[in-house]
Amino acid sequence: MPYALVSPYFILFAAFGLFPLAFTLYYSLYDYDLAGTTEWAGLDNYAALLADDDFWRAVVNTVAMFLIATVPQMLLALFLANALNKRFRFRLAIRMSVLLPLVTSVVAVAVVFTQLYARDWGLVNWILGAFGVENTNWRAERVPSWIAIATMVDWRWTGYNAIIFLAGMQTIPRDLYEAAAIDGASRRRQFWQITLPMLRPTMIFVVLNSTIGGLTLFSEPTTFYNGNVDGGSQGQFQTVAMFIVKQGFREFDYGYAAAAAWLLFLLILIGAAINFLFVRRIGGTK
Amino acid sequence: MMISKRRGGLAVASALAAAALTVASCGSGSTPESSAPTSSAAAEPVTIRVQTFGGGTNFGYKNAITKWNAEHKDIQIKEEHLTDQFEQQYWPQMIQWLQAGNGAGDVVGIDEGGMGLAKAHPEWWADLKEHGLESRKADFPAWKWENGVAADGKLFGLGTDIGGMSICYRTDLFKKAGLATDREEVSALWPTWDEFMKVGQQFQAKVKDTKWADGTNTLYQVVLYQEAAKNGNVTYFDKDNNLIVDKNPAVRTGFDFASKMSQQGLTAKLRNFTDEWAAGTQKGAFATVGCPSWMLGVVSGNAGDAGAGKWDVASVPGGGGNWGGSWLAVPKQSKHPKEAAQVADYLTQAQTEASIFTDFGNMPSNTKAQQDPAVQGAKNEFFNDAPIGEIFAKSASSLQPVFLGVKHAQVKNAIESVIQGMDDGSVPYDKAWQQLVDDAVKAAG
Numbered sequence: 001m002p003y004a005l006v007s008p009y010f011i012l013f014a015a016f017g018l019f020p021l022a023f024t025l026y027y028s029l030y031d032y033d034l035a036g037t038t039e040w041a042g043l044d045n046y047a048a049l050l051a052d053d054d055f056w057r058a059v060v061n062t063v064a065m066f067l068i069a070t071v072p073q074m075l076l077a078l079f080l081a082n083a084l085n086k087r088f089r090f091r092l093a094i095r096m097s098v099l100l101p102l103v104t105s106v107v108a109v110a111v112v113f114t115q116l117y118a119r120d121w122g123l124v125n126w127i128l129g130a131f132g133v134e135n136t137n138w139r140a141e142r143v144p145s146w147i148a149i150a151t152m153v154d155w156r157w158t159g160y161n162a163i164i165f166l167a168g169m170q171t172i173p174r175d176l177y178e179a180a181a182i183d184g185a186s187r188r189r190q191f192w193q194i195t196l197p198m199l200r201p202t203m204i205f206v207v208l209n210s211t212i213g214g215l216t217l218f219s220e221p222t223t224f225y226n227g228n229v230d231g232g233s234q235g236q237f238q239t240v241a242m243f244i245v246k247q248g249f250r251e252f253d254y255g256y257a258a259a260a261a262w263l264l265f266l267l268i269l270i271g272a273a274i275n276f277l278f279v280r281r282i283g284g285t286k
Numbered sequence: 287m288m289i290s291k292r293r294g295g296l297a298v299a300s301a302l303a304a305a306a307l308t309v310a311s312c313g314s315g316s317t318p319e320s321s322a323p324t325s326s327a328a329a330e331p332v333t334i335r336v337q338t339f340g341g342g343t344n345f346g347y348k349n350a351i352t353k354w355n356a357e358h359k360d361i362q363i364k365e366e367h368l369t370d371q372f373e374q375q376y377w378p379q380m381i382q383w384l385q386a387g388n389g390a391g392d393v394v395g396i397d398e399g400g401m402g403l404a405k406a407h408p409e410w411w412a413d414l415k416e417h418g419l420e421s422r423k424a425d426f427p428a429w430k431w432e433n434g435v436a437a438d439g440k441l442f443g444l445g446t447d448i449g450g451m452s453i454c455y456r457t458d459l460f461k462k463a464g465l466a467t468d469r470e471e472v473s474a475l476w477p478t479w480d481e482f483m484k485v486g487q488q489f490q491a492k493v494k495d496t497k498w499a500d501g502t503n504t505l506y507q508v509v510l511y512q513e514a515a516k517n518g519n520v521t522y523f524d525k526d527n528n529l530i531v532d533k534n535p536a537v538r539t540g541f542d543f544a545s546k547m548s549q550q551g552l553t554a555k556l557r558n559f560t561d562e563w564a565a566g567t568q569k570g571a572f573a574t575v576g577c578p579s580w581m582l583g584v585v586s587g588n589a590g591d592a593g594a595g596k597w598d599v600a601s602v603p604g605g606g607g608n609w610g611g612s613w614l615a616v617p618k619q620s621k622h623p624k625e626a627a628q629v630a631d632y633l634t635q636a637q638t639e640a641s642i643f644t645d646f647g648n649m650p651s652n653t654k655a656q657q658d659p660a661v662q663g664a665k666n667e668f669f670n671d672a673p674i675g676e677i678f679a680k681s682a683s684s685l686q687p688v689f690l691g692v693k694h695a696q697v698k699n700a701i702e703s704v705i706q707g708m709d710d711g712s713v714p715y716d717k718a719w720q721q722l723v724d725d726a727v728k729a730a731g
Contacts, residue, residue, distance in 0.1 A: 034385060118562060119555075120571060137555070139562075140710035226560050228374050230699075233557065233707035250378045251696060251729070 028258035034248070045259035055260060057235055058243040059267065061146070065221070065239065066214035066271075069150035074207065077158050078199075081165035082191060095166070098159035109156060110223030117148045117224075124148075139225060145237040152220045157213070161206050168202030169195060200279070207275045215268045216241050240264045331359060332622050334629045336614075337366045337391035339376035340580070341559050342587020345395055345446065345612070346646030350638050354629070361625045370559040372397045373695040383617075384410040390617040392626035393633070396443060397612050401433050402527075402692040404443065404615065411442035412616040417627035419444065425636065429687035430651045434613050443613035444634040445651035447642075448685055449578035450678040451508060451602040451609065454585050456496075457670065458596050459573040463492040469672060473601040479509065479543055482603045486552040489573060497554035500572040502544040502709040503702050504558045508576035510540035512607035514688045522698070522726065523691025531701070531726040541705065541719060548709045557706045564588040576602070578609045579678045582647030586668040599672040608685040611651060649678045656682045693730050700729035 031041040049055050084095050101109070116123045117138040125135045138148045172195065180190050218241040221231050229246040231238025238246070240260065248257030338345045344367055351363045369375040377400045383389030384407070396404055404410070414420075419441060423431055426445050434443030453476075457467040465485065466472050476482040486498035499505055513536035514521050521537065524530050531537050547553055554572040556563040566572060567588040575585060577599065585597060614633060616626040632638060639650035640658045647666055650656055656679055664675035691697070704722040707713035713721055 034382070114561070118565070120562070120566065121569065137710055140555075140707075140712055142712075226371065227369070228371065230374065230703060232712070233703045233710055234712040236712060249382060250374070252378075252381065 024258040024261050027255050028262055030255045032253075032255040032258075034252035034254045036252070041255060045256050046263070048256065049259055049263060054235060054238075055240075055243060055263075058231075058238050058240045061142075061231070061235070061237055062215055062217060062239040062241075062267075063271075065146045065149055065153075065217060065237070066211070068146050069153040070210050070214055073154045073158050073161065073210070076154070077161035077165055077206070080158065080162040081169055082195065084162065084166050085169045095163070098162055100159070101156050102160045104156075106156070106219045107223060109152060110220065113148070113152045113155070114224060139232055140236065142236045145224075145232060149217075149221050149224055149237055152224070153214070153217065156220075157210070161210070164206055165199065165202060168199050172198045204276060204279050207279050208272055211271045211275050212268055215264065215271055218242060218245070240267065331362045332625045333362050333364055334393060334622060334626050335364050335366055335391035336393045336395075336629065336633070337368055337380070338395045339367070339369055339372045339397070340584065341370040341564060342584035343646045344583065344587070346583050346642040346648045347633065349645055350633060350642060354632060361628065363629055366391060370564070373399060373699045377695050384619070387619050390619055392620040392622055393614050393616055393630050395446070395612050396615055398433075398610060398688075399690055399695045399698055401443070401613060402523075402690050402694055405433070405436050406692055408436035408438045408440045408442070410617060411436065411440060412618050412620060412623040412627070414441045414444070414616065414627055414630070417624055417631075419627060419631055422631070422634070425634075425652050425654055427651065427653060427683070430611075433687065434615075443615045444630050446612045446614055446634060446639070447580050447648035448611040448651045448682060449511070449580070449608040450649050450681060450685065451512070451607045452577045452579075452599050452677055453574055453602050454577040454581065454597055454599055454669070455574045456570065456596055457598050459493060459496055459570065460489070463489040463573075465489060467598070469598050469600045469670075472598070476603045479603045483546065483550060483552065486547075487550065490552060493573070496570055497572045498552040498574060499547060499554070500563060500566065500575045501553050501556045501558060502548050502705050504576040505547060506540045506544040506702070506705055507609050508578075508602065508607060509543045509604070510536055511609040511688060512602075512604050513539045515607060515686050519686055519688050521688060521690060522694060522701070522730075523689070525689050527691045527693075529691075529697070529726060529730045531697070532723045537701075538719075541722060544705050545708060545715055545718065549715060553709055555709045557702075568593065579643075579647055579649030579674070580610055582666060582669065582674065586646070594668050595670055597668065598670045599666070599674060599677055601677070606681050606685065608688060643674075643678075647674060649682055653683070696729040697726050700725040
């Protein structure tokens with residue numbers, strides 16, 4: 001009986017998790033043309049990928065966008081959560097409102113940001129122009145395109161992470177702060193010495209989550225270029241996820257795309273491990 | 287707007303939410319589903335989904351479909367315009383649907399760039415001969431008809447429009463630059479592409495905030511197709527489907543022209559069929575654009591009513607050419623192949639194609655429509671009453687078909703990405719040709 005009760009999860013996981021994983025692994029070993037033939041290829045797809053400049057460019061883009069987006073996002077979310085963790089009027093409404101960007105459809109976000117970052121009539125260029133900066137082509141230059149997309153990601157996810165940090169902060173026992181206050185610790189000191197260390201488990205969760213989200217980034221950069229997985233004329237902001245879709249569903253080289261998906265999986269494992277080790281040290285004396 | 291300080295945060299948040307909802311409701315509905323509204327009348331009407339692509343007014347089916355739907359209670363046509371971009375979005379999606387056996391419409395538009403692959407996959411298509419459409423053969427030039435016949439002899443596609451070539455230009459901006467505005471005089475300004483660039487520099491010297499041309503890609507295509515006619519009517523592949531990008535002088539000539547245009551600063555650096563390009567048409571980012579017949583509808587659709595009368599049509603430098611043109615096919619997966627064939631038949635009839643031309647500008651491939659006096663004498667109101675019948679219909683019968691390979695769509699996108707990259711500064715001019723060849727090889731591989 002208990003097995004029957006827990007089985008829905010395992011059935012769904014097998015259907016939508018395990019099966020695609022195995023299926024992808026299987027086809028990554030074949031030269032599988034979606035509109036043609038299927039032939040055994042062994043590790044050829046992987047070897048070709050490691051020598052493919054386009055793939056590495058996508059890896060660099062993905063990691064760069066992840067860093068540009070995530071570092072400020074974590075800091076911002078942390079300070080936002082700290083600010084929200086106080087007593088003030090309309091607390092609930094304001095706490096809820098930081099989640100608004102998340103419930104907005106990503107297409108809507110992309111439409112707005114695409115116009116903000118338009119080359120000729122965009123608000124961002126207009127503001128920068130007031131400081132004498134020449135119009136930036138946000139879809140053609142590599143680093144500006146990364147920054148533009150990172151702001152889009154941050155707009156959507158900062159509030160979400162802030163709420164999770166906030167929940168973590170509220171589990172910290174009040175008496176720790178009271179004791180610190182009696183000992184004469186300043187607010188700032190309390191934040192660094194109590195809040196941060198006590199938040200570590202939450203932080204590990206948030207950082208792992210962001211790593212997975214950041215390294216599989218797809219919607220924002222795709223919608224930033226007319227829903228096109230090229231990511232700029234020369235793949236300036238094509239992420240690995242976009243590369244996979246392009247290879248699989250535009251070039252119809254399914255085996256190659258499957259191999260790239262497995263390499264992305266490895267990349268995420270490595271990224272997650274690095275972040276885990278890094279976060280474990282935060283505020284830590286242990 | 288007055289917002290008291292204390293409530294500011296909440297007000298801003300709710301304003302944002304309202305704005306977000308508005309935008310969201312415009313942006314939804316990108317995936318088409320077949321759940322068409324059906325009336326509860328005794329005879330349930332059959333809904334035929336017609337899938338199309340292209341910018342502006344694209345296939346120009348709006349009026350023709352309204353007319354059909356008013357006259358036929360039993361068969362209703364529903365147009366699904368999927369995207370502006372053929373190679374990058376429409377065609378890959380269509381191939382997936384065709385391969386999966388589900389998702390494609392009952393009638394689907396195919397650009398010339400997809401026909402090589404479509405012909406090689408007869409199993410995707412319903413045989414239109416079974417629905418009596420073999421009889422339409424006399425309506426089309428031989429090449430347009432042959433291209434709709436698959437490798438195994440199955441008739442799967444009927445011709446819609448053909449290219450032709452012209453230059454659309456902004457009379458108001460020409461006036462501002464002190465250039466002639468009358469279409470005859472404008473045509474006389476640029477018998478060759480070199481002169482076209484020279485006039486462009488004169489224009490650029492006078493007008494700063496508008497560029498001479500939209501970008502590199504539209505005019506690259508125009509020159510490529512003109513030159514293809516001089517080089518055996520092939521572009522990226524020879525007739526045995528071997529990649530000849532590095533050997534075909536037509537590609538090099540087109541590339542060199544695009545490179546010169548870009549280096550002289552005559553382009554607005556916009557890639558055709560993107561949102562920014564469409565916005566640029568409306569906001570006067572460029573003064574000229576290469577215009578095959580079907581581009582007239584794209585320009586007028588993108589520019590909107592405010593652009594009416596500001597545009598005109600002049601002849602193209604360097605002689606005629608035939609870029610573009612499409613076919614309609616009925617996928618085998620359609621549940622109503624008989625009705626779908628009827629709709630495809632209707633949309634390619636002389637009368638329908640003639641009215642599409644007079645309403646929107648897409649030049650008929652149907653020879654009877656081409657000879658229709660209404661077509662020959664047609665004027666286009668949006669383009670300052672330009673005599674488009676004279677410009678396009680007269681040369682229509684002499685247009686040559688250009689052969690496009692099975693992988694044309696992929697190679698075209700790879701090449702255009704390099705040419706666009708050269709224009710937007712991400713590919714250095716001196717390295718662009720080598721990269722173009724390399725990327726084409728990769729895309730064809």
